[in-house]
Amino acid sequence: MEEAVKPDVDPKRIASVLNELDPDANRPANVIETTGLNLHFGAKTILSGVNMAFARGTTTALIGPTGSGKSTFLRTLNRMNDRVAGFRHEGDVRLDDQSIWAPSQDLLAIRRRVGMLFQRPNPFPMSIKDNVVAGVRAHGIAKGKQLDVVAEIRLREVGLWDAVKDRLHESPYRLSGGQQQLLCLARALAVGPEVLLLDEPTSALDPLSTESVEKLMRTLTPALTLIVVTHNLGQARRVSDHTMFFYEGRLIEHGPTAQVFEHSRESDTARYVNGLMG
Amino acid sequence: MTVLPMGHPSTGWRRIKSMGFRFFTWGSLLFVVGPALWLIVGVVVRAVPNWRWSVLTTLSQGTSGGLENAIIGTVVLMFGVLVIAGTIGVLTGIHLSEFAVSRRGRPNGGTMRVAVDVLSGFPSIVLGYVGYVALCVGLHWGFSLLPALLILSMMVVPYIAKSTESALRQVPTNYREGAEALGMSTGYALRKVVVKSALPGIVTGLLIAISIAGGETAPLLYTAGVTNNLPTWSLLHHPISYLTYYVWTDWNQPSTEAHIVSFDAGLILVVMILALLVVSRVIVARTQRHAEGAR
Numbered sequence: 001m002e003e004a005v006k007p008d009v010d011p012k013r014i015a016s017v018l019n020e021l022d023p024d025a026n027r028p029a030n031v032i033e034t035t036g037l038n039l040h041f042g043a044k045t046i047l048s049g050v051n052m053a054f055a056r057g058t059t060t061a062l063i064g065p066t067g068s069g070k071s072t073f074l075r076t077l078n079r080m081n082d083r084v085a086g087f088r089h090e091g092d093v094r095l096d097d098q099s100i101w102a103p104s105q106d107l108l109a110i111r112r113r114v115g116m117l118f119q120r121p122n123p124f125p126m127s128i129k130d131n132v133v134a135g136v137r138a139h140g141i142a143k144g145k146q147l148d149v150v151a152e153i154r155l156r157e158v159g160l161w162d163a164v165k166d167r168l169h170e171s172p173y174r175l176s177g178g179q180q181q182l183l184c185l186a187r188a189l190a191v192g193p194e195v196l197l198l199d200e201p202t203s204a205l206d207p208l209s210t211e212s213v214e215k216l217m218r219t220l221t222p223a224l225t226l227i228v229v230t231h232n233l234g235q236a237r238r239v240s241d242h243t244m245f246f247y248e249g250r251l252i253e254h255g256p257t258a259q260v261f262e263h264s265r266e267s268d269t270a271r272y273v274n275g276l277m278g
Numbered sequence: 279m280t281v282l283p284m285g286h287p288s289t290g291w292r293r294i295k296s297m298g299f300r301f302f303t304w305g306s307l308l309f310v311v312g313p314a315l316w317l318i319v320g321v322v323v324r325a326v327p328n329w330r331w332s333v334l335t336t337l338s339q340g341t342s343g344g345l346e347n348a349i350i351g352t353v354v355l356m357f358g359v360l361v362i363a364g365t366i367g368v369l370t371g372i373h374l375s376e377f378a379v380s381r382r383g384r385p386n387g388g389t390m391r392v393a394v395d396v397l398s399g400f401p402s403i404v405l406g407y408v409g410y411v412a413l414c415v416g417l418h419w420g421f422s423l424l425p426a427l428l429i430l431s432m433m434v435v436p437y438i439a440k441s442t443e444s445a446l447r448q449v450p451t452n453y454r455e456g457a458e459a460l461g462m463s464t465g466y467a468l469r470k471v472v473v474k475s476a477l478p479g480i481v482t483g484l485l486i487a488i489s490i491a492g493g494e495t496a497p498l499l500y501t502a503g504v505t506n507n508l509p510t511w512s513l514l515h516h517p518i519s520y521l522t523y524y525v526w527t528d529w530n531q532p533s534t535e536a537h538i539v540s541f542d543a544g545l546i547l548v549v550m551i552l553a554l555l556v557v558s559r560v561i562v563a564r565t566q567r568h569a570e571g572a573r
Binding site for chain 2: 078080083107108109110111112115116118120122123124125126127130134135137138139170171172173184187188191
């Protein structure tokens with residue numbers, strides 16, 4: 001009988017090997033940082049003085065009443081506002097320690113790294129498979145037969161594969177609203193983003209679809225960083241690690257979700273999260 | 279009997295209004311469908327009894343003979359207009375809808391829009407005469423294909439530009455935003471997402487344009503000339519025949535034989551336009567099978 005040899009490995013060595021494998025090891029801990037960010041449309045100031053850091057691999061919820069500036073903030077992070085007439089900004093948004101407005105930045109690359117999911121599902125007028133790989137094709141990430149593989153992996157990832165595998169070449173508009181939103185999520189994930197911005201991703205969905213989207217959001221971290229605007233306070237509590245409360249164009253309070261909800265520092269926050277302000 | 283509060287219009291009155299409205303919409307439909315049917319039936323009834331297949335394969339001999347040269351000439355003209363006016367018109371429409379927008383998001387490109395409107399308001403015979411003076415005589419091109427194509431294209435570019443522009447404007451913002459957020463460049467998103475969903479409108483514009491090109495006579499009299507020969511490959515100095523010339527000229531001849539040829543030409547034109555219609559619907563149906571409305 002041979003004696004079982006107990007492997008003699010130093011746990012520190014394991015940690016260092018794992019660290020080497022971690023693709024994010026040498027990157028800044030905060031994937032996005034905003035410093036002194038002011039946003040204006042024409043003469044109107046939408047948001048002022050936002051200093052915030054989004055830690056890599058976390059989920060942050062943006063809450064606040066309509067018109068508080070949270071959606072504008074979200075859409076600034078991947079420069080979706082740049083083309084809106086009259087949009088101006090002061091301060092800076094840094095993605096991996098580089099300003100997103102730096103002249104050396106490629107706008108299309110930023111959009112690939114910072115993906116977005118919208119309030120209403122917006123599949124393109126093309127087949128289900130073509131929808132999933134639309135971004136992959138645009139960025140030339142894969143082609144030909146590889147696209148079929150990409151489509152399958154991403155559809156499995158969002159849990160849609162079994163429902164659509166026999167109708168990959170059919171119209172996406174025959175899917176239910178929830179399935180369409182999952183399809184859009186698969187499309188956004190397919191280009192391999194680091195950050196995903198979600199603008200009220202479930203407000204047009206029924207409770208069951210909402211649950212499947214939320215379940216999925218929990219599996220996406222820590223590989224991705226999620227930033228989600230939501231009017232659903234329950235959702236903010238369920239999915240997020242951090243919460244930012246916006247009110248009347250200012251970031252009133254931010255911190256760990258439990259703290260913001262249960263031990264709000266500001267009275268406005270307490271009123272909002274307790275349903276005393278609409 | 280239902281008792282309504284004072285001042286409410288009664289159900290009876292609403293029903294009368296609704297019926298009246300429906301009567302007028304049906305009436306308008308008849309006003310459009312009626313003449314079209316009358317025209318088609320009129321041509322078919324006069325042309326079919328005397329139909330000879332040989333008109334398709336024999337050349338014209340003035341007021342008798344066949345129409346082969348005119349058929350091929352009209353096809354060449356339609357195809358040329360599709361290429362020239364189609365390219366310019368669609369690009370103009372894309373420019374007006376996508377790029378000629380002010381910083382405040384309002385439509386811009388005033389000069390270009392006015393130019394398009396002015397062009398569409400010109401009587402075709404004026405354009406034809408301008409083509410004759412400037413191109414056929416001025417540039418010594420003679421009656422030939424190129425001046426005919428240029429003048430026809432000038433005539434129909436406004437239609438194509440307008441229909442392209444309005445079709446593109448109806449593409450949901452959703453699609454554009456989704457494409458933008460995925461990191462597609464403006465041009466790529468336009469080609470792969472936006473233009474594709476605007477295609478029915480664009481194809482309709484193109485169809486109207488080629489139909490006009492096929493059915494136009496006045497500007498061609500001044501630019502294309504007439505010949506009993508088949509079209510040649512040369513763009514200049516060689517006249518080219520077209521069906522509408524025979525429709526009009528042969529009808530004005532005293533002989534029955536010429537009248538028969540006139541109606542044959544009319545029938546062939548009608549069939550060509552209907553065939554175009556079918557082809558364009560097939561193209562649209564094929565490209566729109568994944569569209570939001572198609573289920």
